[in-house]
Amino acid sequence: MHIVDQLINEIPFFPQRRVAAGRLGLSPLHKCTGAIRMLEYGCAADVVDKYLRIGETTSMKCMQHFVDSIILFFGDEYLRKPTAEDLQKLFIIGEIRGFPGMMGSIDCMHWECKNCPTAWKCQYTRASGKPTIVLEAVASQDLWIWHAFFGLPCTLNDINILDRFPVFNDIFKERAPKYKYVVNGNQYSLGYYLTDGIYPKWATFIQSISSLFATQQEACRKDVVRAFGVLQARFAIVKNPTLIWDKERIGKIMRACI
Known part of the structure; x- marks a missing residue:
């Protein structure tokens, strides 16, 4: 009702x-029930007519x-840096x-684009044989998604995706926050993200090393995987193949769900 009241007035x-x-x-x-129902159940637009009598x-x-209104009114709070x-x-x-200096976990999720235009299919199709769009995100223990970058074709490798990911802009421009901590007698001043083995060996990434460390690292790194799982469970539209062909609209739906 808070959302409905906001939309009525604005x-x-x-x-x-x-x-x-x-x-x-x-x-x-x-109107809001029809929109939320499509987002939650991932159903087509004509299915809503059976329950709500909306064409x-x-x-x-x-x-x-x-979707546009959710991003407009709530994006500054829930999509902020x-x-x-x-x-x-x-x-x-x-x-x-046990991970001083950790700012969260980073990973990617694929959203299948069922009605991908023929001209884009080669660009957006990888080994799975189905065109998908990549969401690269950083999440913390409370499942809050701090950074979300969506819209890249799945044929890009990890280096190309990271080159476009704006989360590292502050590091490149030397505006990254300083946080001093000591590990094994060595002092460090920059934060880092937990990743899996497919990411490059950058100073801002911490991957698993030994068996004991790998167990602890993977337990914390699962934060972003859990965030993706909850996102897909809460909004089935991002779990099921999207029926929309407009990539800009697909991106807005993903941002609104986040």
Whole structure:
């Protein structure tokens, strides 16, 4: 209801109005329910008509306006970069878990694009034989996604994806936050992310080394995998193959779900 009230006051599409026949049209709650139902169950637009009596075209408009509004009103809070206070909390949690200087775990997730245009299929298809779009993200223990970069074709290798990932911009521009910590008698000042073995051996990545360390590292690195699992469980639209062909709209749906 908090979301519905926000949309009623700010977005002209959502308030209830009279149609050409003179009767009242869809209520704001009706429109939002249709959009949320499509996101949660991953169903096609025409399926909503059986439950809510909303036509396919209207359902698509509801979801489009709903997704745009969610990003507009809540993006600054839920899609923000970690502040200095956020980073301090992440560093404290990382030190408690045995990884001082850790800022989270990084990994990628693939979203299958069922109706990918023919001209794009070779670019977006890899070994699986199905075109997918990559989400590269950083998540913490509480499943909060701090960085999300979506829209790259799956044929890109890890180096090319990382080159486009904006999370390292502050490091390249020497604006990365400083945090002093000591490991094995050596002092360090920059934070790092936990990764699996497919990532390059950069100073900002910590991969598994020995058996004991690997067990502890993988236990913490699973944070981002759990975040992807909860995201897909909560919003089935990002788990099922997407039926939308417009990549910009697909990207907005992913951001709204995050």
